[in-house]
Amino acid sequence: MSHSLRLPVMPAGSGSPASPGKKLLEGDVTPEEVVVAYHERTKHHYHRYAASLGQMDWATQPDPFRRYEGAQLIRFPLSDTRRTLPYWKIYVPGSVAPMPLSIDSLSIFFRYALSLTAWKRFQGTTWSLRANPSSGNLHPTEGYAVLPALDGVHDRPAIYHYAPKEHGLERRADLDLTVWSALMAAFPKSSFLVGLSSIPWREAWKYGERAFRYCQHDVGHALATMRISAAALGWRLFLFSGPGDAGMTKLLGLDRDADYGHAEREHPDLIALVTPAGPDGPSSISRGLPEETLSQAEAGSWYGKANALSPAHGVDWPVIEEVVRATCRQSKTPTSEDFSRFASEEELFGAPVRSGSLSAAKVILGRRSAVSMDGTTSISAEAFFRVLARLVPTSDRRSMPWDAIPWKPRIHLGLFVHRVRGLPPGLYALARDPDKVETLRAVLRGDFLWQPPPTCPSGLHLYLLKEGDCRALAASVSCGQDIAADGAFSLGMIADYMDSLVTYGPASYRNLFWEAGMVGQVLYLEAEEAGIRSTGIGCYFDDPVHEVFGIVSRDWQSFYHFTVGGPVEDVRLTTLPAYGPERGNLPDPTVPRY
Numbered sequence: 405m406s407h408s409l410r411l412p413v414m415p416a417g418s419g420s421p422a423s424p425g426k427k428l429l430e431g432d433v434t435p436e437e438v439v440v441a442y443h444e445r446t447k448h449h450y451h452r453y454a455a456s457l458g459q460m461d462w463a464t465q466p467d468p469f470r471r472y473e474g475a476q477l478i479r480f481p482l483s484d485t486r487r488t489l490p491y492w493k494i495y496v497p498g499s500v501a502p503m504p505l506s507i508d509s510l511s512i513f514f515r516y517a518l519s520l521t522a523w524k525r526f527q528g529t530t531w532s533l534r535a536n537p538s539s540g541n542l543h544p545t546e547g548y549a550v551l552p553a554l555d556g557v558h559d560r561p562a563i564y565h566y567a568p569k570e571h572g573l574e575r576r577a578d579l580d581l582t583v584w585s586a587l588m589a590a591f592p593k594s595s596f597l598v599g600l601s602s603i604p605w606r607e608a609w610k611y612g613e614r615a616f617r618y619c620q621h622d623v624g625h626a627l628a629t630m631r632i633s634a635a636a637l638g639w640r641l642f643l644f645s646g647p648g649d650a651g652m653t654k655l656l657g658l659d660r661d662a663d664y665g666h667a668e669r670e671h672p673d674l675i676a677l678v679t680p681a682g683p684d685g686p687s688s689i690s691r692g693l694p695e696e697t698l699s700q701a702e703a704g705s706w707y708g709k710a711n712a713l714s715p716a717h718g719v720d721w722p723v724i725e726e727v728v729r730a731t732c733r734q735s736k737t738p739t740s741e742d743f744s745r746f747a748s749e750e751e752l753f754g755a756p757v758r759s760g761s762l763s764a765a766k767v768i769l770g771r772r773s774a775v776s777m778d779g780t781t782s783i784s785a786e787a788f789f790r791v792l793a794r795l796v797p798t799s800d801r802r803s804m805p806w807d808a809i810p811w812k813p814r815i816h817l818g819l820f821v822h823r824v825r826g827l828p829p830g831l832y833a834l835a836r837d838p839d840k841v842e843t844l845r846a847v848l849r850g851d852f853l854w855q856p857p858p859t860c861p862s863g864l865h866l867y868l869l870k871e872g873d874c875r876a877l878a879a880s881v882s883c884g885q886d887i888a889a890d891g892a893f894s895l896g897m898i899a900d901y902m903d904s905l906v907t908y909g910p911a912s913y914r915n916l917f918w919e920a921g922m923v924g925q926v927l928y929l930e931a932e933e934a935g936i937r938s939t940g941i942g943c944y945f946d947d948p949v950h951e952v953f954g955i956v957s958r959d960w961q962s963f964y965h966f967t968v969g970g971p972v973e974d975v976r977l978t979t980l981p982a983y984g985p986e987r988g989n990l991p992d993p994t995v996p997r998y
């Protein structure tokens with residue numbers, strides 16, 4: 405008979421109250437020390453949350469849409485020739501014939517990656533939702549593209565900002581053909597670049613000091629939506645490990661004081677290569693951009709002035725600027741890791757998935773966060789294993805979206821299984837890197853069982869740790885949110901934190917959140933395909949989660965939570981299409997949901 409798993413008694417006084425204005429650390433400190441101080445300071449504890457305003461200052465609510473006034477807007481066509489592509493195909497390398505690069509294919513790329521997917525209305529208030537999810541629906545992430553001359557877009561290479569409300573590109577700068585050629589010389593024909601940046605104020609307005617974490621989660625989700633979108637077009641996407649932040653800033657024009665004035669600044673996150681005719685694996689591509697050409701890009705003609713997002717800022721949360729600086733990427737940091745001990749597709753899934761009921765468009769554009777879960781829906785063990793198998797890279801490094809990033813998994817799962825048919829409820833662990841099973845055994849509680857479920861595919865390193873009803877425990881550590889208890893399962897993403905900082909440097913703090921966001925995005929889509937739903941959970945009590953899994957070392961930290969299960973629809977809301985005449989003339993404000 406199963407019993408309830410409870411949290412051990414919390415040690416008193418873990419963490420002192422944060423004082424919002426105070427610097428993270430005084431004196432001569434390393435960036436790694438700043439990162440660790442930020443992470444500790446922005447933990448939620450049972451007895452206090454990380455510092456934030458504690459209320460909504462509606463007068464300064466940030467505009468979710470950045471625009472560059474004066475920059476030409478090229479609206480994308482809304483037709484979608486990929487409508488009927490089966491969802492399962494996007495995971496099978498070589499099964500989607502690459503679409504030529506054109507305004508139509510680019511339109512689909514941005515539609516599936518970063519566009520609006522619906523407007524919601526409730527009692528006279530309307531807000532938009534997007535293909536990429538965002539903590540509090542605040543959307544700190546901005547998208548960019550660097551494109552060659554393209555019919556219907558522009559007659560020369562240029563740098564663009566993506567405008568989601570209009571589903572179009574704003575032309576920020578023209579590029580000399582020679583600069584474009586030098587920039588792209590190492591890459592296959594018809595390749596182009598995409599970039600992401602963050603405006604932390606959008607998240608900090610509501611979440612205060614913890615906001616930097618949420619910005620980085622959102623970048624991870626958006627990196628995954630871009631990779632997945634590329635897959636639906638038969639394209640590939642590779643994250644560059646260089647240029648550093650300074651080079652990205654130049655390329656995206658983020659340091660152009662005259663263009664920003666008093667508008668909120670963006671800090672650069674990443675640049676990735678999108679390539680219609682991809683090389684076979686990530687190791688075969690040069691992972692950098694020639695830094696010297698980035699200054700030449702900066703010297704081109706620029707257009708447009710950024711809009712201010714809030715009329716004023718109440719509190720600016722200076723620790724966010726500190727952690728932004730500490731995690732700044734200096735320059736190219738090449739990573740070449742050995743995936744040979746990872747499982748093959750057959751070993752991970754049992755049998756490769758070559759069927760499914762939904763189209764990619766339906767899954768990607770229909771993805772939604774569950775606002776509450778029904779507390780009854782269960783899933784089969786087979787469906788559970790399949791969802792988890794999608795989260796693990798394969799030995800050939802071609803499994804999507806993991807082929808986009810060069811590092812081995814640093815995020816592992818501590819699962820709260822509630823309603824999976826054929827499996828006892830309880831705590832489970834999934835090691836996403838086979839070489840980390842023994843390390844995790846040593847890190848987690850000593851008396852855990854470490855029993856592989858009998859029907860689990862051999863390549864999936866999933867283990868039962870402890871049997872029991874962990875619904876109350878899961879909700880309790882997820883800031884008391886019932887969605888963590890009422891799903892079929894929920895989970896904490898346990899990061900190999902300190903070793904990542906030591907191995908790759910302080911900028912890898914961001915990468916850990918990106919990887920967690922990517923895991924989350926795959927969970928979102930797999931839940932849709934399985935006919936259920938999921939929700940990202942950024943609000944959780946950090947150290948209590950560690951206690952559940954018996955983690956005493958500060959070296960391992962929970963970076964994100966998720967829940968997956970049967971959703972309860974909020975029937976009071978009216979749903980309207982994202983674009984087109986049916987949308988009518990809706991006002992713009994976005995209302996955060998939780």
Ligand SMILES: Cc1cc2nc3c(=O)[nH]c(=O)nc-3n(C[C@H](O)[C@H](O)[C@H](O)COP(=O)(O)O)c2cc1C
Pocket residue numbers: 533534536537538539540541618621622625771772773774775885887939940941942943997998
């Ligand atoms: C990083 C992150 C953290 C989130 N944290 C929570 C949370 O703690 N609780 C919750 O109910 N939803 C959470 N969400 C879900 C968002 O509220 C949701 O993504 C947003 O409202 C947009 O809705 P959509 O996902 O349906 O597009 C989170 C989402 C993200 C990406």
